[in-house]
Amino acid sequence: MTQELDVDQIIRHRIRTLRQNRGWSLEALASKAQLSVSTLSRIETGSRRIALDQLVPLAKALETSLDELVATSEAEIIIRPEPITMPGITLWKLSTDDAVNGVNVSKMRIDPSKAPAPSELRIHPGKEWFTVLLGEIQLQLGERTYHVKAGQSAQFDTMTPHAMWAKNGVAEILGIMDSAGQRAHEHDKDR
Structure with missing residues (x-):
């Protein structure tokens, strides 16, 4: 009652x-x-x-x-992310599937000793934004390379060929992708 x-x-x-x-x-x-x-x-x-x-x-x-x-529903308020592990990468999905405007928020921990730098640049529809929480991320966008350090952020159109990896040790990022970018990443993960 x-x-x-x-x-x-x-x-x-x-x-x-x-x-x-x-x-x-x-x-x-x-x-x-x-x-x-x-x-x-x-x-x-x-x-x-x-x-x-x-x-x-x-x-x-x-x-x-x-x-x-x-x-x-309290389930819509509190999210209890489960780690998703891949070689050298642990990912925690911090948003629900019905998040605002279809965006996906996630935290990622990259250990370069267990995950080598990507061998090729990727391209897919969407937008991506991330902030570095710990360490340093090397971001390659086309012919340019950027070093994004803890406390800094980057955003880019994912139709630009891109790759990112941890530089000089473990790095953690908090990232946001729009729904198109999220679908592309999920498709890549299933391969």
Whole structure:
């Protein structure tokens, strides 16, 4: 029963906050959702139970989906990444598959004693960004080579032939790829 009340409170708070963020009065939202002002007021204050037939028009009026209006899953908040290991590389995926705009956030640890520098440059659709947390990364983009050290970042279009590896010892990076870049990397990993 307590968990049900908590969910109700979350939904009530979400309705009130979305309404207020749009600068709407109770009257404005009630009109858009085809509810009476008193019904909407009692929903927001907790004096009335929320019914599904009220949530659907409220979600539509608030320009959101019913799923987003009632979402309460803790799984969407806390991510417990499992390490993915390949020769010389350990990867932790820090975002979910439905992350904002399809981006993928991951942490990567590269040990050059166990992973030699790539022998060829890769090219695929997408954009990539990374920041070096530890050590130094050597990034080759076409004919140019860059040394990206701890505290520095790099971003590039992955249609430019590229490769990166740890230089002078173990390196760790935090990287972000758009959905096109992520699909290409997953395809390469499966080979």
